Amino acid sequence: MLAADISTISPVVNWVMHLVSEMEYAAGKEFQIEMALREALANAVLHGCKEDPTKRIECSVKCDEERESSSS
Secondary structure, eight states, rough: OOEEEEHHHHHHHHHHHHHHHTTTTGOOOOHHHHHHHHHHHHHHHIISSSOOOSSSEEOOOOOTTTTOOOOO
């Protein structure tokens, strides 16, 4: 859980991206993962919680090695 404050986004993203960098199957997708995560957290802070730091955001990270990605 993190406070609904813009300043909490980068530390969380940095931590998640550290984990992503250790996953071989995420290679080449780091930029997309980081941008999606930043956007999701920013939306939660700005729109979901109206930048109220007394509110909390839950961020769960799940990894599925067997799921193949596809693009259209």
